[in-house]
Amino acid sequence: MRIDILTLFPEMFTSFLDGSLLGAARAAGLIDIRVTDIRDFAEGVHRQVDDRPFGGGPGMLLMPGPVVDCVEGVQRQAGAGHLVMLTPGGRRLDQSIVEELSRKERIVLLCGRYEGFDERIKEILSPDEISIGDYVLSGGEVAAMVIVDAVSRLLPGVLGHEESARQDSFSGAERLVEGPQYTRPREYRGLHVPDVLLSGDHKRIAAWRHERAVDATRRRTLQTTINK
Ligand code: ADE
Secondary structure (H helix, E strand, O other), X not given: OEEEEEEOOHHHHHHHHHOHHHHHHHHOOOOEEEEEEHHHHOOOOOOOOEEOOOOOOOOOEEOHHHHHHHHHHHHHHHOOOEEEEEEEEEEEOOXXXXXXXXXXXXXXXXXXXXXXXOXXXXXXXXXXXXXXXXXXXXXXXXXXXXXHHHHHOOOOOOOOOHHHHHOOOOOOOOOOOOOOOOOOOOEEOOEEOOHHHHOOOHHHHXXXXXXXXXXXXXXXHHHHXXXX
């Protein structure tokens, strides 16, 4: 898979992309990630990328020229791909959207800054608008990192053991949250690992885990409802 990240702050991605899992996956050629500075497509001595909104209002908007030129420039290099615009008004990211994105051959992630994008950018490019949650970040960069992280760990070979992605929370038909897990020691501060996990009876263990996952999912749903 190839992922292009279009941003005004390319330096934000340096340590993220070189980090353990992604760094190794990139070095092994499992994923090709490139970062492009939108400002490289701006004109004039000041290389302006943003301006005040017509009609008044706070903050600055990204101008259509540099953003559209940047997207089209990157698309000319390696094909159109699936264009994602990170914005709080987009469809809310969940594991099924992550799975959908992981099946694409190529994704282009467009990060905004300031108060948002000039509307014509959306009209011209028709991006898939995605939000990572109902809160406002100071830009799309952290949201793009969330997508790269969640998508790349689903790609064959990236995690090392495919089974662990399949057993994750929100995976599988039921979309269950993962239940409790334990490692050594068997007893810690008087708390014991449940006997069933030490039984060696794989059928019973699977049944117990499923039961706990259903329970954790139900409690989480209740909590979310109470918070609303
Ligand atoms: N940019 C600003 N806030 C965002 C959010 N919640 N999701 C995606 N991109 C954003």
